[in-house]
Amino acid sequence: MQFFPFVVVVWILAVGLYGIVTSRHLVHLIVCLIVVQSSTYVLLLGVGYKTGAVAPYFFDVPNHTPAVDPVVQALALTDVVVEAAVTALLLAIAIQAHKRFGTLDPQELVELKG
Amino acid sequence: MTPAGRRWIFVAAIAGLAAFYLWGLVGLPGFGNYPGPYGDIINRVAVAQTNATAAVSAVNFEYRGFDTVGEEFILFVAATGVAVVLRHMRDERERATGGEHGDEADEGRRVPATSGAIRMVALIMTGPTVVMGWWLVSHAQTDPSGGFQGGVVLATAFILIYLAGQFLAFERVSPVDVTDAVEAVGAGGFAAVGITAVAMGLPYLTNFLGLGTTPGAVSSSGTIALISFFVGLAVGAAFILIVSEMLDQALLLRQGSQ
Numbered sequence: 001m002q003f004f005p006f007v008v009v010v011w012i013l014a015v016g017l018y019g020i021v022t023s024r025h026l027v028h029l030i031v032c033l034i035v036v037q038s039s040t041y042v043l044l045l046g047v048g049y050k051t052g053a054v055a056p057y058f059f060d061v062p063n064h065t066p067a068v069d070p071v072v073q074a075l076a077l078t079d080v081v082v083e084a085a086v087t088a089l090l091l092a093i094a095i096q097a098h099k100r101f102g103t104l105d106p107q108e109l110v111e112l113k114g
Numbered sequence: 115m116t117p118a119g120r121r122w123i124f125v126a127a128i129a130g131l132a133a134f135y136l137w138g139l140v141g142l143p144g145f146g147n148y149p150g151p152y153g154d155i156i157n158r159v160a161v162a163q164t165n166a167t168a169a170v171s172a173v174n175f176e177y178r179g180f181d182t183v184g185e186e187f188i189l190f191v192a193a194t195g196v197a198v199v200l201r202h203m204r205d206e207r208e209r210a211t212g213g214e215h216g217d218e219a220d221e222g223r224r225v226p227a228t229s230g231a232i233r234m235v236a237l238i239m240t241g242p243t244v245v246m247g248w249w250l251v252s253h254a255q256t257d258p259s260g261g262f263q264g265g266v267v268l269a270t271a272f273i274l275i276y277l278a279g280q281f282l283a284f285e286r287v288s289p290v291d292v293t294d295a296v297e298a299v300g301a302g303g304f305a306a307v308g309i310t311a312v313a314m315g316l317p318y319l320t321n322f323l324g325l326g327t328t329p330g331a332v333s334s335s336g337t338i339a340l341i342s343f344f345v346g347l348a349v350g351a352a353f354i355l356i357v358s359e360m361l362d363q364a365l366l367l368r369q370g371s372q
Contacts, residue, residue: 002144010135014128021124022117048153051146056153056169058161059256059330069153070160070169071178078174078185081262081349085192088356092199095363107117 005046012039026094026104030087037083041076048072165325166255166335174260175341179319182341183304186348190301193352200359228277236278243271251346255335261342265349272354276361290358293351300348307337307344 012035019032048069054061056070098104143149160172174182250264276284308319316322319337326334333339 002146003139005145006139006142007136010132014132017128018124021120046145048148049146050148053148055258056157056160057167057258058169059167063161064158067157067169069148069150070156070173071153073170074173074178077170077260078182078262081266082185082189082192084266085189085196085352085356088360089192089195089199092196092359096199 005042005049009039009043009046012036012042024105024107026097026106026109027091029106030090030094033090034083034087037079041080044072044076161329164255164321164335164338165327165329165331166338167330168255168257168260170258171254171260171338171342172335174262175254175338175345176319176321179308179341182345183308183319186301186304186345189352190297190348193297193355196356196359200363228280233278236274240271240274240278243267243274247271247346247350251343252332252339254342255338256330256332261345261347262349264342265346265351266353268346268350269353269357273357276357284358284361288354288358290355293355293358296347297351297355300344300346300351303344304341304348307341311337 016032016034016036016039019035020029023029023032048071050066050068053066053068056067056073058065058067094104097109101109103109148154156173156177157169160169160177161167164172164176166172166176247264247268247270250259250267251261252264254260254264272284272288275287311320311322312318314320314322321336321338323336323340325336328334
């Protein structure tokens, strides 16, 4: 089971991509994109994990306690927030697409373009 | 391409990806054996160098502060983008209320009145949410918190006001002009902290403030706390802006359907 978290990563990635490929609704497609991105969080936190180590906060533990990698945690942390804002931008574009074309089905949108 | 054909191409591609990925995993150190020296070094030196007991915040606002400037501006641009994309068709409000044709998908949709229970819970939660948001924004240097998390929690408080009252109350406590200004101050403040260091003859984003004496004190860690404060402003304002733009759209569609 030494690699199990990394197998979970590729599973989340595959499920999200499958949703994007077969999506019939833009909002569903955007949610699938979030799922794809979630796989990177599992990957980052999985890479930085150290067996038996504490969280990288030294407020109430001695300074040299073995701790997990803080760098990947910082990356995941900022990305969660930035992703939420970018998702809002995508949803705004979906609203405008619906106003202009009257549909949210990406496959119909492709046909509209010709 | 037919949906079935698309699916088969996907299955073939993902099977290939999974095969290479699993093959690659065999040659990597397994889960729990963190290999890199980078995180270990930061864990060892962060408290001594910055007086911040939160190594994650030290990475975000100090060691990789330059990356975080970029991340924060992605957020800034995304929030601005929402405003631009949704403002694009402002003129449609008059047309929609003129009763010519609303949005067909919303025809006949009735908007239920907010229930007393929701108003009550939202009102009770607003105060504690503000306190918690500020606590998170101001404790980046000591605990698992910081401007990013705190900003989102602060924005939640304003959304609770919307739930407890009405859109008008929401606009009164967070007028778009003020929200825009706060977001600009937050995003600009981060960059300004970096430029101040340059003006003092130091490299960009150098921690030029006093580090305090006690690691883990709120007043410690110099610019880490300051940058976290600006990030909190920028993130909170960005999410309030996004939500108010979305609510504007909801009202627009709602008026169109009546």
